[in-house]
Amino acid sequence: MSSDQLNDFDGMKSVRLEAEIPTTRADEEIARSLEYGLEAAPSIKDRTISLFSRGELPHFAGINTFLKAPFLEDVRKVGEYDVAILGEPLDTGTTYRAGTRFGPQGVRRISALYTSYNFELGVDLRESLRIADIGDVFVIPANIEKSFDQIALAVSHVFSSGTFPVLIGGDHSLGYPNIRGIAPHVDGNVGIIHLDRHIDIQETDMDERMHTTPWFHATNIPNAPPSNLVQVGIGGWQVPRAGVKVGRERKTNVISMSDVERLGIEKVAEIALDLAWKNAKAVYLSFDIDSLDAGFVPGTGWPEPGGFTPREALKLVQLIAKEGLCAMEVVEVSPPYDVSDTTALMALRVIVDALATMVYHGKLPRKR
Numbered sequence: 001m002s003s004d005q006l007n008d009f010d011g012m013k014s015v016r017l018e019a020e021i022p023t024t025r026a027d028e029e030i031a032r033s034l035e036y037g038l039e040a041a042p043s044i045k046d047r048t049i050s051l052f053s054r055g056e057l058p059h060f061a062g063i064n065t066f067l068k069a070p071f072l073e074d075v076r077k078v079g080e081y082d083v084a085i086l087g088e089p090l091d092t093g094t095t096y097r098a099g100t101r102f103g104p105q106g107v108r109r110i111s112a113l114y115t116s117y118n119f120e121l122g123v124d125l126r127e128s129l130r131i132a133d134i135g136d137v138f139v140i141p142a143n144i145e146k147s148f149d150q151i152a153l154a155v156s157h158v159f160s161s162g163t164f165p166v167l168i169g170g171d172h173s174l175g176y177p178n179i180r181g182i183a184p185h186v187d188g189n190v191g192i193i194h195l196d197r198h199i200d201i202q203e204t205d206m207d208e209r210m211h212t213t214p215w216f217h218a219t220n221i222p223n224a225p226p227s228n229l230v231q232v233g234i235g236g237w238q239v240p241r242a243g244v245k246v247g248r249e250r251k252t253n254v255i256s257m258s259d260v261e262r263l264g265i266e267k268v269a270e271i272a273l274d275l276a277w278k279n280a281k282a283v284y285l286s287f288d289i290d291s292l293d294a295g296f297v298p299g300t301g302w303p304e305p306g307g308f309t310p311r312e313a314l315k316l317v318q319l320i321a322k323e324g325l326c327a328m329e330v331v332e333v334s335p336p337y338d339v340s341d342t343t344a345l346m347a348l349r350v351i352v353d354a355l356a357t358m359v360y361h362g363k364l365p366r367k368r
């Protein structure tokens with residue numbers, strides 16, 4: 001192989017691309033660490049190291065916010081940031097094994113593993129965006145309806161400030177209050193791309209609104225019509241017939257795993273985007289972690305074999321995010337079942353890949 005041919009490899013391009021990314025924010029972080037965290041002991045040769053850990057390093061040290069982004073205590077200031085990480089620790093809607101109330105903390109914990117830089121895209125989130133971790137919504141664990149009210153209002157606060165909301169669940173009942181918080185602020189229809197093994201659109205489950213019901217109630221919102229709801233990955237033995245009936249009646253767009261297999265990820269992304277964006281002003285991504293094959297995501301409430309591989313899911317997320325999103329949710333990570341944190345890691349990856357893809361394609365511009 002000639003060196004010209006090798007230079008055309010994506011890997012070689014990424015290596016060159018890194019030189020073009022600034023280090024401004026990283027340098028600021030070091031200066032801040034040295035100021036607030038004091039100078040290191042004299043024996044330390046690298047003088048960018050502080051005495052008290054105040055920045056990215058060591059990855060296992062420090063206070064565990066999302067990607068070690070600053071915690072914004074005064075949520076009135078959320079509009080000063082480009083992206084807000086908001087935990088929604090609600091698992092009251094869970095119908096089998098519980099534990100997603102620990103989802104936001106699980107994702108934050110494993111996020112300590114990551115740098116802010118993605119090799120393939122050549123995007124460093126720290127340099128491109130101001131991200132704040134604004135903590136969690138105060139959910140009311142004994143009352144799902146009151147929790148919905150809290151969540152819808154919290155999401156509305158973030159979204160109306162012009163900051164991109166990253167919503168970490170919690171179970172999938174969150175889809176409804178999340179859309180309820182967003183749709184009133186969109187001047188037109190909101191499309192929803194829903195990646196899941198489950199159809200999640202029956203009216204009630206065991207007499208209540210649960211994590212099997214978000215899209216019934218979300219698509220009752222006038223500017224979130226079922227014609228713009230695209231449900232990808234649906235299939236297997238956990239799709240309640242009550243939900244299938246509603247999907248049929250409301251004519252939502254259902255793309256199964258066998259469609260994915262037949263058409264391929266690129267084509268499925270193209271179709272999903274066409275349907276979600278048709279006469280819509282914005283598109284929302286709802287990513288259920290159980291859309292992946294159960295083997296990759298043990299830490300979830302209703303694992304089901306036969307879903308996406310991680311590479312398929314990430315490719316699909318990137319292709320969808322490329323066109324821009326108004327907000328995103330990642331739901332159903334249940335840390336008590338998450339051996340080795342791989343489920344939370346996958347959720348984290350979906351979030352940072354979506355953000356970096358939007359940055360790369362100019363769909364998430366920095367405010368200042």
Ligand SMILES: [Mn+2]
Nearest residue numbers: 196198288290
């Ligand atoms: Mn699901």
